[in-house]
Amino acid sequence: MSTGLVPTMGALHDGHRALLRAARAENDRVVMSLFVNPTQFAPGEDFERYPRDEQRDRRIAAEEGVDEVFAPTVAQMYPAGFSTCVEVGSVGERFEGAARPGHFAGVATVVLKLLHLIAPDRAYFGQKDAQQLAVVRRMVRDLDVPVHIRAVPTEREPDGLALSSRNVYLDPEQRGRAASLHRALTAGDRSLVEGDVEYFDVVDPETFEPTEPRAGALRVAAARFGATRLIDNIVLVEP
Numbered sequence: 653m654s655t656g657l658v659p660t661m662g663a664l665h666d667g668h669r670a671l672l673r674a675a676r677a678e679n680d681r682v683v684m685s686l687f688v689n690p691t692q693f694a695p696g697e698d699f700e701r702y703p704r705d706e707q708r709d710r711r712i713a714a715e716e717g718v719d720e721v722f723a724p725t726v727a728q729m730y731p732a733g734f735s736t737c738v739e740v741g742s743v744g745e746r747f748e749g750a751a752r753p754g755h756f757a758g759v760a761t762v763v764l765k766l767l768h769l770i771a772p773d774r775a776y777f778g779q780k781d782a783q784q785l786a787v788v789r790r791m792v793r794d795l796d797v798p799v800h801i802r803a804v805p806t807e808r809e810p811d812g813l814a815l816s817s818r819n820v821y822l823d824p825e826q827r828g829r830a831a832s833l834h835r836a837l838t839a840g841d842r843s844l845v846e847g848d849v850e851y852f853d854v855v856d857p858e859t860f861e862p863t864e865p866r867a868g869a870l871r872v873a874a875a876r877f878g879a880t881r882l883i884d885n886i887v888l889v890e891p
């Protein structure tokens with residue numbers, strides 16, 4: 653009896669559905685966690701206003717054949733006195749780690765807790781959050797966690813915008829410009845981004861160290877469209 657875990661923060665979209673389908677296809681039992689994890693939000697980020705709709709999320713989970721939704725409260729995950737966290741090291745230092753202090757320690761800690769609580773055979777993560785995937789893979793190897801980590805390709809809107817729970821923050825004008833992020837990544841041309849670029853680089857997918865363009869490397873980018881910060885990446889096929 654195999655178990656697949658799909659960790660989410662809810663506000664489910666077709667990207668989450670792709671993860672749930674991958675889990676459904678490979679496991680006897682599928683567990684989806686639903687937890688907006690406060691420790692992965694830096695001060696001043698959108699923890700309070702992060703979109704939440706548990707009823708809708710439970711309906712989508714049921715549609716995708718999820719056997720169990722694990723939706724703990726913050727107090728259950730972090731009872732009074734909680735003080736331990738996973739330090740992720742160099743893979744989490746640059747890019748998202750530099751832009752969002754404490755983010756990957758928060759991610760790694762909550763993912764490790766979920767892996768212990770659910771004890772899945774496989775856990776599913778989106779390629780969309782490529783550095784998070786690298787951090788989780790590194791942690792699982794370093795801390796001998798008995799789970800297979802599966803990566804699922806990024807689901808996109810027809811114009812290329814990667815699906816994200818944060819896309820709801822974009823007004824129509826920003827939404828129009830946001831599609832330029834994927835176009836710029838595909839063209840390898842930072843100047844095509846119609847927003848404020850934070851980084852636009854090529855990295856090794858395992859270490860997240862900057863590297864020369866080569867097949868299998870990732871081109872990663874973060875940019876702001878108004879107040880909304882979006883990230884995306886593509887896998888380079890040829891340099």
Ligand code: AMP
Pocket residue numbers: 659660661662666667668670671776777778779780781804805806807808814815816817
């Ligand atoms: P979140 O709820 O934003 O924490 O995301 C939960 C999981 O869904 C993470 O593993 C994400 O990488 C993944 N995910 C988010 N957006 C997409 C997307 N557009 N395509 C595929 N997976 C995604």
